[in-house]
Amino acid sequence: MIQMIGLEQVDGALVEQLLDRAFGPDRHGRTAYRLREGVPALTGPSLAAVEDDRLLGTIQLWPVLFSGDDGRRVPLVLVGPVAVQPERQGDGIGRLLVAEALARLPREPAMLIGDPEYYGRFFGFSADRTAAWRLPGPVERRRLLARGEGVPGGAGTIGPRIAAPT
Numbered sequence: 001m002i003q004m005i006g007l008e009q010v011d012g013a014l015v016e017q018l019l020d021r022a023f024g025p026d027r028h029g030r031t032a033y034r035l036r037e038g039v040p041a042l043t044g045p046s047l048a049a050v051e052d053d054r055l056l057g058t059i060q061l062w063p064v065l066f067s068g069d070d071g072r073r074v075p076l077v078l079v080g081p082v083a084v085q086p087e088r089q090g091d092g093i094g095r096l097l098v099a100e101a102l103a104r105l106p107r108e109p110a111m112l113i114g115d116p117e118y119y120g121r122f123f124g125f126s127a128d129r130t131a132a133w134r135l136p137g138p139v140e141r142r143r144l145l146a147r148g149e150g151v152p153g154g155a156g157t158i159g160p161r162i163a164a165p166t
Helices: 012-023 025-029 031-035 093-103 116-123
Strands: 003-006 047-051 054-068 073-084 110-113 144-147 156-160
Touching: 003 093, 012 025, 012 054, 012 073, 025 031, 031 073, 031 156, 047 093, 054 093, 073 093, 093 116, 116 144
Parallel strands: 073 110
Antiparallel strands: 003 047, 047 054, 054 073, 054 156, 110 144
């Protein structure tokens, strides 16, 4: 039986090995990694899927900030990476991880870089308000997705949120 546990309960080296298997060792150069620089993953919604003490998958969520050209500052949660052991991909583990993590989110809008057909269909993410967002690296605009009350529209920069707003 698959159990969801807090990611902080899993050896970080095992998480890194899983991420390397799922995404390759060159994953650190991706734009999403730049959004996470200097901040720890959120405890609570960052999860691991385990079965018989074996790590099957992980999801990490990160505090980021939209800094609007108009002066707005809107906290967001970056969803991802979602990683599943290659031999268990297609078993619905990733979908379970995303659903459980989103259910544990604070009342902040969420964003991710991912497949719009999948994340839109199952979780309500869309690119409707993200077209003018700037990120610290390249991104396919159709894959820059957000959901939730208060998703900012308009031009602005997304970056790490060093301290949670009070």
